[in-house]
Amino acid sequence: MDPRRNRFLAALKGTPHDRPPVWLMRQAGRYLPGYRELRKAHSFWDVCHSPELATQAALEPLARFKLDAAITFSDILIVLNALGLDVTFGPGEGPRIGHPLRTSSDLASWNTRNVMERLAFMPKAVAHLAKTLDGSHGLLGFAGAPFTLFCYAVEGGGSDDFRKARVLLHQEPELAKKALDTLADIVLELTLAQAEAGADAVQLFDTWGGLLSREEYETFCVPALQRIFDALQKKGVPSLLFARGGMHLLPILGHTHASGFSLDWRMDFAETRKLYPNHVLQGNLDPLFLLAGEGVVRDETKKLLSAMKSFPSEKNIVNLGHGIVPETPPEAVAAMCDEVAASAR
Numbered sequence: 001m002d003p004r005r006n007r008f009l010a011a012l013k014g015t016p017h018d019r020p021p022v023w024l025m026r027q028a029g030r031y032l033p034g035y036r037e038l039r040k041a042h043s044f045w046d047v048c049h050s051p052e053l054a055t056q057a058a059l060e061p062l063a064r065f066k067l068d069a070a071i072t073f074s075d076i077l078i079v080l081n082a083l084g085l086d087v088t089f090g091p092g093e094g095p096r097i098g099h100p101l102r103t104s105s106d107l108a109s110w111n112t113r114n115v116m117e118r119l120a121f122m123p124k125a126v127a128h129l130a131k132t133l134d135g136s137h138g139l140l141g142f143a144g145a146p147f148t149l150f151c152y153a154v155e156g157g158g159s160d161d162f163r164k165a166r167v168l169l170h171q172e173p174e175l176a177k178k179a180l181d182t183l184a185d186i187v188l189e190l191t192l193a194q195a196e197a198g199a200d201a202v203q204l205f206d207t208w209g210g211l212l213s214r215e216e217y218e219t220f221c222v223p224a225l226q227r228i229f230d231a232l233q234k235k236g237v238p239s240l241l242f243a244r245g246g247m248h249l250l251p252i253l254g255h256t257h258a259s260g261f262s263l264d265w266r267m268d269f270a271e272t273r274k275l276y277p278n279h280v281l282q283g284n285l286d287p288l289f290l291l292a293g294e295g296v297v298r299d300e301t302k303k304l305l306s307a308m309k310s311f312p313s314e315k316n317i318v319n320l321g322h323g324i325v326p327e328t329p330p331e332a333v334a335a336m337c338d339e340v341a342a343s344a345r
């Protein structure tokens, strides 16, 4: 097997390998010239819906940098679109949701019938990428965690604090739980379909999970996540949970039954390792280090690699603590990947 995919699979299993594998959240995106060219000719949704274009976007970072895994090009908001919430992206802005969730009649209008048919393009993108890679790299599928999808569905777009969504949890807990369960059903089917299409692992993005208290996370998020991760585990699919801003959630993240966690840049890698000696841990350089000059990138990458060695574990994956930002110079990404590659024993 190609050493890159082998390293990725070994880190997921915890079997010996030469160095931690590396991939980066949002490794395909606007910081890359090829992606910007692609987006001049095609809308964001067109790229997501075409397995060929999605594969083209996903391959660009692999051709440029020493990465060990690819992530399928798509978006977490495809689920809301498939439910009929009408998600659009204005030029240079965040998403807008045409039919936000506020009442039980909004929820009743969600088009759940045959929803997987409207999402089939995503597992198809996974399958096309898997076939093109032909085992050269590890391959990740992904989806939004139910709560993060709920945040966008209720708020109607991006936000810093998702007030409407957090109020609704408490004002209409039954409605909220029903919505979260519906989202969890779809996320489970979607991630299973991605694994069947060739994804080696799936990551759930709970980008807004850290807005909740530990008690809220336990009540509203853990049951649905547990259901998803248990089902994935039963099928032998490794899973990663990224709970951004979830420093206070670390003690209970294990309750979700994910096989690993992708750490936010504010989490301490070595401390988290002590808490979770047997989980896969991924992370967690601050993506803004990539804007601070090559010296900083190399030093911080070395520091992360040595924090990973502070505990004897084969279950480490190098990544960022959140996605690459559009202003990132590609040379900084190259320096980070080169530094990881140079650490091979």
Ligand code: 1CP
Pocket (backbone or CB within 6 Å): 024, 025, 026, 027, 028, 029, 030, 039, 044, 071, 072, 073, 074, 075, 076, 077, 089, 093, 094, 095, 142, 157, 158, 159, 205, 207, 323
């Ligand atoms: O070309 C463009 O203008 C679109 C920009 C863009 C890209 C490149 C969006 C819109 N999504 C993506 C791809 C994407 N999104 C990937 C696959 C590629 C990769 O990682 O290489 C993934 C995994 C996501 C996941 C995603 N989308 C998350 C979770 C991770 C995170 O960044 O926190 C979230 C919250 C979204 C929603 C979303 N989609 C796009 C934007 C700009 C946003 C953020 C909206 C906001 O809250 O303001």
